[in-house]
Amino acid sequence: MSQKNKKTYQKRPAREEERETTLYEGRNAVMELLRAGRTVDKLFVAPDQNGRMADIIALAKKSGAVVTQVDRRKLDAMSETGVHQGVIAQAAAHEYVSIDDILQVARDRGEQPLILVCDGLTDPHNLGAVIRSAETAGAHGVVIPKRRSVGLTATAAKASAGAIEHIGVARVTNLAAAIDELKENGVWVFGADAGGDKQLYEADFAGAAAIVIGSEGNGLSRIVHDKCDFIVSIPMKGKVNSLNASAAAAVLLYEAVRQRLGEERHG
Known part of the structure; x- marks a missing residue:
């Protein structure tokens, strides 16, 4: 699809029950979250042996997120999906549109x-x-x-x-x-x-x-x-x-x- 198909949604303010913190897990999900300009409160990453997290960490720091390196076992305990790929972002729950x-x-x-x-x-x-x-x-x-x-x-x-x-x-x-x-x-x-x-x-x-x-x-x-x-x-x-x-x-x-x-x- 052409670039004209891309749009930033003007999302309505979330109601109180929607303003919950949620976890975004895995490299693709976290990278797209950051690229979309969403506010990330914290980024938790496991020790990166192959440099695969470098772009994610750099983008998170640029956006003002707190980046914390943690043991992979902590990520395992935090994970809701069981497939975190060494990175979990904590951000506001996704807001719905009309x-x-x-x-x-x-x-x-x-x-x-x-x-x-x-x-x-x-x-x-x-x-x-x-x-x-x-x-x-x-x-x-x-x-x-x-x-x-x-x-x-x-x-x-x-x-x-x-x-x-x-x-x-x-x-x-x-x-x-x-x-x-x-x-x-x-x-x-x-x-x-x-x-x-x-x-x-x-x-x-x-x-x-x-x-x-x-x-x-x-x-x-x-x-x-x-x-x-x-x-x-x-x-x-x-x-x-x-x-x-x-x-x-x-x-x-x-x-x-x-x-x-x-x-x-x-x-």
Whole structure:
């Protein structure tokens, strides 16, 4: 994606319950956190034998973070993901954006909105992978519900490989109402379900589109399913008849990318 697709989100102030310190673990996650200009309170690093932490340490010090060298066993004890790669940053919890913020990003880029909606993902690894796919596909934002869904935890941040710092995530009280808000703004809503009435290759993702991915076990909830304008399926040719949520999201998002690139070539 071109540089015009990059945007710094103007994030609303976090409510009191969101102003919690969280841990960002692993070289990619910490580096992207620092590159995004987020305030890092402390950086904990294990002794660096190969110089792989030099850039991270330099950037952290430049940003004013307190850098502390600690034994790897301390990092093991601190780690929430179990895969810290010798570095953990302590920073304010990730702040959520609004749906209007996401739509504004699309307007600023001069593009039709492309939004990913997650209907009840409970695995932070899946959410992080979904966010990573959405960011790399040039989507303008991700929408998740507050209830029966994982939020932007340290594990989700780690699984996103730093993408969480470059794409806005809206956390909404009522997912059905959020879908209505998208529709009111001219966005067509496509739900992914094995029983879809058309395959994803027959769907038109070139216009303003929101793609809805269901939960790991139950798929789309009934009310969200009924709110979608279209239900699309991914063709399955093997003996296993489903993909996990993050893989399904990537397939659908990149079909949207393919269609939009075609529109650009013929526009």
